[in-house]
Amino acid sequence: MGLTHCSTGLGVMKEMFQVRVNSPNDLVVALGGNPNTGKSTVFNSLTGLNQHTGNWPGKTVTNARGKYTHKGDNFILVDLPGTYSLLANSAEEEVARNFICFGRPDATVIVTDATCLERNLYIVLQVIEITDNVVVCVNLLDEAEKKKIRVDLPRLSTLLGVPVIGTNARSGIGLKELKDVVYKVATNELKVNPVRICYDEVVEGAVRLLEPHIEEKVKNKLNSRWVALRLLEGEDTILDSLRDYLGVDIREDDAVSSALSEAKQYLRQKQVGKDELCDRLAAGIVKLAEDIREKTVVFENGQYKQWERKIDNILTSKVFGIPIMLALLGVVFWLTIEGANYPSQVLNTILFWVEDRLTDLCMWAGLPDWLRGAVVMGMYRTLAWVVSVMLPPMAIFFPLLTLLEDSGYLPRIAFNLDNFFKKVCAHGKQALTMCMGFGCNAAGVIACRIIDSPRERLIAAITNNFVPCNGRFPTLIALAVMFVAGSAGKYRSILASLFILGVIVSGVAITLFISSILSRTILRGLPSSFTLELPPYRKPQIGRIIIRSIHDRTLFVLARAMMVAAPAGLLIWLLANLQVGSTSILRHCALFLDPFARWIGLDGYILLAFILGFPANEIVIPVVIMSYTATGYMIELDSLEALRELLVANGWTWLTGVCAMLFCLNHFPCGTTMLTIYKETQSMKWSLVAFFVPVITGIVLCFVVAQAARLLGLMC
Amino acid sequence: MESLIPLHLLSPGSLGKVKKLTAEGKSRRRLLDLGLIYDTKVEALRRSLSGDPVAYEIRGAVIALRAEEASKVLVEWLGPGR
Numbered sequence: 001m002g003l004t005h006c007s008t009g010l011g012v013m014k015e016m017f018q019v020r021v022n023s024p025n026d027l028v029v030a031l032g033g034n035p036n037t038g039k040s041t042v043f044n045s046l047t048g049l050n051q052h053t054g055n056w057p058g059k060t061v062t063n064a065r066g067k068y069t070h071k072g073d074n075f076i077l078v079d080l081p082g083t084y085s086l087l088a089n090s091a092e093e094e095v096a097r098n099f100i101c102f103g104r105p106d107a108t109v110i111v112t113d114a115t116c117l118e119r120n121l122y123i124v125l126q127v128i129e130i131t132d133n134v135v136v137c138v139n140l141l142d143e144a145e146k147k148k149i150r151v152d153l154p155r156l157s158t159l160l161g162v163p164v165i166g167t168n169a170r171s172g173i174g175l176k177e178l179k180d181v182v183y184k185v186a187t188n189e190l191k192v193n194p195v196r197i198c199y200d201e202v203v204e205g206a207v208r209l210l211e212p213h214i215e216e217k218v219k220n221k222l223n224s225r226w227v228a229l230r231l232l233e234g235e236d237t238i239l240d241s242l243r244d245y246l247g248v249d250i251r252e253d254d255a256v257s258s259a260l261s262e263a264k265q266y267l268r269q270k271q272v273g274k275d276e277l278c279d280r281l282a283a284g285i286v287k288l289a290e291d292i293r294e295k296t297v298v299f300e301n302g303q304y305k306q307w308e309r310k311i312d313n314i315l316t317s318k319v320f321g322i323p324i325m326l327a328l329l330g331v332v333f334w335l336t337i338e339g340a341n342y343p344s345q346v347l348n349t350i351l352f353w354v355e356d357r358l359t360d361l362c363m364w365a366g367l368p369d370w371l372r373g374a375v376v377m378g379m380y381r382t383l384a385w386v387v388s389v390m391l392p393p394m395a396i397f398f399p400l401l402t403l404l405e406d407s408g409y410l411p412r413i414a415f416n417l418d419n420f421f422k423k424v425c426a427h428g429k430q431a432l433t434m435c436m437g438f439g440c441n442a443a444g445v446i447a448c449r450i451i452d453s454p455r456e457r458l459i460a461a462i463t464n465n466f467v468p469c470n471g472r473f474p475t476l477i478a479l480a481v482m483f484v485a486g487s488a489g490k491y492r493s494i495l496a497s498l499f500i501l502g503v504i505v506s507g508v509a510i511t512l513f514i515s516s517i518l519s520r521t522i523l524r525g526l527p528s529s530f531t532l533e534l535p536p537y538r539k540p541q542i543g544r545i546i547i548r549s550i551h552d553r554t555l556f557v558l559a560r561a562m563m564v565a566a567p568a569g570l571l572i573w574l575l576a577n578l579q580v581g582s583t584s585i586l587r588h589c590a591l592f593l594d595p596f597a598r599w600i601g602l603d604g605y606i607l608l609a610f611i612l613g614f615p616a617n618e619i620v621i622p623v624v625i626m627s628y629t630a631t632g633y634m635i636e637l638d639s640l641e642a643l644r645e646l647l648v649a650n651g652w653t654w655l656t657g658v659c660a661m662l663f664c665l666n667h668f669p670c671g672t673t674m675l676t677i678y679k680e681t682q683s684m685k686w687s688l689v690a691f692f693v694p695v696i697t698g699i700v701l702c703f704v705v706a707q708a709a710r711l712l713g714l715m716c
Numbered sequence: 717m718e719s720l721i722p723l724h725l726l727s728p729g730s731l732g733k734v735k736k737l738t739a740e741g742k743s744r745r746r747l748l749d750l751g752l753i754y755d756t757k758v759e760a761l762r763r764s765l766s767g768d769p770v771a772y773e774i775r776g777a778v779i780a781l782r783a784e785e786a787s788k789v790l791v792e793w794l795g796p797g798r
Binding site: 084085087088115116117118119122275278279282283286287289290309312313316318321322415416417418419420422428529530531532533534535536 | 737740741742743744745746748749750751753754756761762764765766767768769771774775776777778779780781782784785
């Protein structure tokens with residue numbers, strides 16, 4: 001921490017926001033703006049891969065920061081969460097607001113969408129009210145060009161009183177100018193003179209009464225006019241962070257509090273209550289934004305939105321909406337499953353080749369057999385298994401899903417399905433987290449961040465496990481082919497596919513059912529406000545999608561999975577190979593679980609395999625095989641036919657198959673997902689709920705199915 | 717004065733002008749943040765599959781609102797949209 005920052009009293013705050021300043025000369029730049037403006041493209045283009053992602057302290061709001069150098073100075077770019085406003089109180093808005101106010105960046109860049117400038121100017125003006133050092137970046141100029149929208153950038157800059165740079169971040173246009181201007185603003189080489197937002201006479205009168213008393217208290221630290229407005233508004237969350245920042249509560253200052261009551265008295269005289277004040281404050285900014293837009297934006301083609309509306313009419317129509325959605329998701333699954341086959345095999349071959357070399361190495365080093373077994377056959381083999389079955393499908397699924405996301409289609413799914421979720425008091429965006437869950441439940445849980453309200457977010461996180469992830473799909477498919485479609489001859493694959501579709505639909509139904517139970521019991525509450533932006537459709541950028549989705553989602557999830565898989569592999573090996581009496585611990589455990597497992601249509605080995613499959617669901621079938629063949633390490637059988645024979649020889653019937661599928665769909669989340677749920681909710685209680693809700697659902701379902709089938713004598 | 721209708725009853729394809737918000741506190745703030753201040757023009761674009769939510773065009777952006785929220789915005793009917 002450098003002296004220059006400490007001496008102005010900002011050190012503490014920068015510490016609080018964990019911006020690492022390597023040298024006192026590093027300049028901190030905040031990057032804010034609405035969602036869907038290409039903000040992250042700007043961020044990535046400026047910093048390249050020189051960035052690091054984490055969470056804001058104590059919050060599950062993503063915090064990305066990166067570095068770049070310009071004209072010999074180091075810049076630290078802090079990517080703020082995309083928000084529409086800074087004054088409402090979602091976690092994202094609080095983080096963005098607090099950083100701009102109290103993190104005191106040397107410059108704040110607000111990225112805006114040229115095709116929707118008026119809405120974007122709202123946050124620009126809110127920021128200008130807080131700080132002078134603002135640079136506005138008007139992005140997506142190419143999209144505006146296509147829609148024949150012209151933005152008069154010089155005029156915009158004059159009206160706002162801050163520098164305005166037009167960019168097209170996807171093709172890198174304008175970024176150099178942006179860096180130049182940010183440099184000048186951050187180093188105070190360029191003096192800015194931002195527009196002052198004027199409210200109506202009554203509000204201004206109240207501010208005049210209050211502001212002089214505040215000025216001295218917040219001098220050089222905050223904009224006194226802004227503080228006065230917030231005091232009048234009386235929003236506690238904002239005022240509390242203000243207190244934490246200043247170290248004193250200005251509400252308790254005698255001069256301030258008496259001026260505040262005087263100002264409030266004045267407002268009351270003029271018939272301006274709390275809601276009315278709120279309206280007038282918003283109106284001041286909205287009207288100015290409207291005025292500026294009128295002076296700077298020309299729509300040369302009044303019909304520019306027609307084609308977009310036509311696409312929406314089809315994609316969200318009563319007739320085609322759901323079929324198109326199912327077809328698109330179907331294609332994504334098909335590509336994932338088919339496409340992952342070959343790379344999985346290749347990866348498998350490579351990793352097992354490495355295993356042989358590891359074995360050679362252990363032999364050469366003269367390690368004892370048990371140690372070699374534990375490390376190579378236990379830890380390494382489980383790890384290799386998890387990597388080879390998880391990596392390829394995720395590397396295909398996530399880019400495909402990101403493609404749908406970037407094109408603007410995913411919000412339409414939420415729009416189509418919201419009513420189902422509203423009926424169970426949940427949020428339409430839960431549909432999106434479920435889509436993500438098909439790839440990986442851990443990623444699905446992280447995706448729950450897009451849901452604003454904490455209650456609905458928890459419901460989405462707890463129920464995410466009811467959609468089968470990539471790790472459970474192969475198990476479900478194998479079981480469906482072997483036990484449901486077994487005798488259907490040439491219609492086998494069709495029957496199996498239909499059955500899988502049924503499993504997915506039942507997963508969705510269970511999700512809705514459990515969500516409804518949760519919102520009536522432990523997560524009681526009315527649906528909170530729902531606003532969903534349907535952004536303009538955009539041509540996705542393939543290259544960026546691949547890099548981002550592999551970097552942010554695939555590798556992230558894989559890293560967490562590996563952390564869990566290695567120790568679990570060791571444990572499984574020990575259980576299978578340590579003997580008590582003349583049988584392995586694994587067998588003892590299976591025998592112990594057997595009576596209970598039979599009640600729910602399984603057997604002890606299957607139940608144990610699900611428990612041992614906690615690190616990653618992919619290893620459930622291999623563990624079952626390992627137990628039946630008593631080999632002590634995981635093996636794979638060549639064909640489904642051979643597997644079916646082995647299972648039938650060990651007492652499996654169609655009922656066992658169905659119950660195993662049901663339990664596969666409804667059991668505790670895997671280790672990676674549990675870890676993620678804990679990190680996201682920061683709560684042991686909700687993690688436990690997320691663990692037990694699906695297990696209990698699974699046990700009840702399997703029990704009912706098994707007992708009913710036995711009662712009806714359908715055993716064979 | 718023209719009679720006011722709640723926004724969720726504005727039929728798709730028609731244009732309305734905001735005259736009053738009946739929401740309070742936080743939810744009022746959210747509506748204002750969307751730009752729904754006095755005299756703002758809003759066009760109802762389309763209903764979702766089962767009738768709710770409805771997508772509106774507000775100040776150049778397309779925003780979907782549930783009936784619960786939209787019913788707290790009272791508008792004056794202006795006629796068919798573009």
